[in-house]
Amino acid sequence: xxxxxxxxxxFYAAPLGRMACDMAMRRLHTLWPDLAGNNAMGxxxxxxxxxxYRKSANRIVLVNPAGQGAIAHRSSRGVMGxxxxxxxxxxxxxTFDRVLCVHAVEEADDLPGLLRxxxxxxxxxxxIVVIAAGRSGLWxxxxxxxxxxxxxxxxxxxxxxxxxxxxxPTVGAGALYGPPxxxxxxxxxxxxxxxFGETVWPGFAGLVMVEAIRRLYVEPDRLExxxxxxxxxxxxxxxxxxxxxxxxxxx
Numbered sequence: 001x002x003x004x005x006x007x008x009x010x011f012y013a014a015p016l017g018r019m020a021c022d023m024a025m026r027r028l029h030t031l032w033p034d035l036a037g038n039n040a041m042g043x044x045x046x047x048x049x050x051x052x053y054r055k056s057a058n059r060i061v062l063v064n065p066a067g068q069g070a071i072a073h074r075s076s077r078g079v080m081g082x083x084x085x086x087x088x089x090x091x092x093x094x095t096f097d098r099v100l101c102v103h104a105v106e107e108a109d110d111l112p113g114l115l116r117x118x119x120x121x122x123x124x125x126x127x128i129v130v131i132a133a134g135r136s137g138l139w140x141x142x143x144x145x146x147x148x149x150x151x152x153x154x155x156x157x158x159x160x161x162x163x164x165x166x167x168x169p170t171v172g173a174g175a176l177y178g179p180p181x182x183x184x185x186x187x188x189x190x191x192x193x194x195x196f197g198e199t200v201w202p203g204f205a206g207l208v209m210v211e212a213i214r215r216l217y218v219e220p221d222r223l224e225x226x227x228x229x230x231x232x233x234x235x236x237x238x239x240x241x242x243x244x245x246x247x248x249x250x251x
Contacts, residue, residue, distance in 0.1 A: 019185035038097035044104030087113035106150030115165035139206030167212035174205025
């Protein structure tokens with residue numbers, strides 16, 4: 001059963017959740033310093049991560065997958081969230097300049113379908129960042145935490161999934177190197193763990209994130225093109241046609 005929006009909201013309201021968001025945002029801000037003039041979508045439970053971009057972005061839409069539920073987050077334009085099927089998003093093609101996917105891929109029922117749908121709604125040359133629980137980190141091993149739900153990923157696995165969906169991966173990063181313990185969630189201790197982890201054990205991040213671009217000239221499923229083992233050329237079939245026509249004249 002998927003983690004609900006209420007459970008995720010409670011997690012991010014607690015010290016451990018706030019620290020997790022801060023450490024992830026530390027890396028996300030290096031990729032996206034601001035979203036000035038951009039239309040952005042957060043898929044999954046992305047509200048805590050996109051809140052810092054509200055003033056700069058042209059528009060932010062929050063989409064929760066069915067089964068997760070939603071919290072009625074509001075902006076100056078009204079409610080900014082909705083619930084949708086992960087493979088049937090209610091948006092036109094090439095709607096968003098930026099897409100952030102958090103608390104989504106780990107529990108997706110149809111991950112290839114979800115990534116293809118995110119590809120569809122992303123503008124050509126638009127960017128997507130997928131944040132997921134790290135396979136080698138401590139956070140994915142805690143059943144009572146949201147990052148312990150579903151299946152974790154390595155950076156390589158995320159890159160492969162995005163590549164297969166038609167995106168072009170660019171860079172990856174990690175966060176949450178410290179243990180998931182509330183009393184160690186203070187800013188100074190957390191930043192110390194992050195700096196140490198990035199230097200000494202970069203492969204043991206509690207969260208992994210990968211940025212990718214929807215290139216204008218790349219189509220989804222391009223890696224699944226059928227192999228042509230015995231190509232047939234037009235010139236090779238012409239004698240057969242002429243022979244058949246000659247036979248018909250004889251008859």
